[in-house]
Amino acid sequence: MPSDAGILIVDDHEDTLYALESALAPLGYRLGRATSGDEALKQVLRGQVGLLLLDVRMPGVSGLDVVRWMRRLEQTQHIPVILLTGFGPDHELTSAAFALGVADLLMKPIDPWALRTKVRYLFDAHRRHLALEHEVRELRALVKGHGENHGEDHGEDHRENPGEDRAAHTTPRPALPHPDARVPLQRGQGAHTEELEQDRT
Numbered sequence: 001m002p003s004d005a006g007i008l009i010v011d012d013h014e015d016t017l018y019a020l021e022s023a024l025a026p027l028g029y030r031l032g033r034a035t036s037g038d039e040a041l042k043q044v045l046r047g048q049v050g051l052l053l054l055d056v057r058m059p060g061v062s063g064l065d066v067v068r069w070m071r072r073l074e075q076t077q078h079i080p081v082i083l084l085t086g087f088g089p090d091h092e093l094t095s096a097a098f099a100l101g102v103a104d105l106l107m108k109p110i111d112p113w114a115l116r117t118k119v120r121y122l123f124d125a126h127r128r129h130l131a132l133e134h135e136v137r138e139l140r141a142l143v144k145g146h147g148e149n150h151g152e153d154h155g156e157d158h159r160e161n162p163g164e165d166r167a168a169h170t171t172p173r174p175a176l177p178h179p180d181a182r183v184p185l186q187r188g189q190g191a192h193t194e195e196l197e198q199d200r201t
Contacts, residue, residue: 005050006030007119010040010066011084012058016108020053023112027120037061041069044076051123056085056093064093067100077101078129080122084108 007029009020017033024031032049034040038061043049052070056063063083070076083097086108097105103122106115 005048006032007051007053007123008032008034008040008043008049009053010034010037010058010063011053011055012036013055016055016084020110020115023110023115024119027116029119029123037063037066040066044070044079045073047075049079050126051119052079052081053119054081054083056083056097057087064096064100067097067102071100078126080126082106082118082122084110 007024009017009024009031010033011017011020012035014035017035021031021033029050032043034043037058040052040054041061044052044066052066054063054066067081067083070079070081080103081101083102083105084107085093085105088107094105104118106118
């Protein structure tokens with residue numbers, strides 16, 4: 001989510017837009033508005049939306065249709081959505097909304113204090129979630145790059161002496177001379193042994 005992302009309020013009634021903007025103004029977030037589902041989708045796709053306040057029933061593309069389109073795209077599927085309805089409790093609407101992953105469903109008229117509380121929590125939680133995802137991606141890239149460099153270093157060592165290790169295991173090393181030069185040669189070493197016997201006699 002861009003640092004300048006804000007809250008998009010979507011409703012086809014001007015007075016409702018004004019009331020919601022007045023209720024959210026104390027939070028200090030950037031507020032945008034749209035009067036149709038099509039316009040809302042265009043703004044969401046521009047990547048400047050961190051939370052959606054969305055009226056359910058609008059001419060043309062409804063609020064549920066907007067949510068369905070958002071959930072199909074990776075870049076918009078995790079944006080929190082609060083649906084607004086003025087038609088009272090509706091079991092089918094509630095089931096459909098929460099099945100699409102809507103964060104909340106509020107009845108009009110909206111209580112400003114409750115709205116600010118929900119919006120602040122959802123917006124900030126979404127922002128923290130995206131920041132954490134960004135950190136995880138950076139750490140994975142760092143670990144991957146370190147592992148590749150480490151593997152390349154080992155590979156170069158083996159290429160410089162490809163048969164060194166095998167030769168060390170298959171070729172016997174010569175015996176080292178005894179540190180004490182006064183130790184006589186053992187019997188059974190040919191002419192040198194006979195000369196020593198003659199010298200003694």
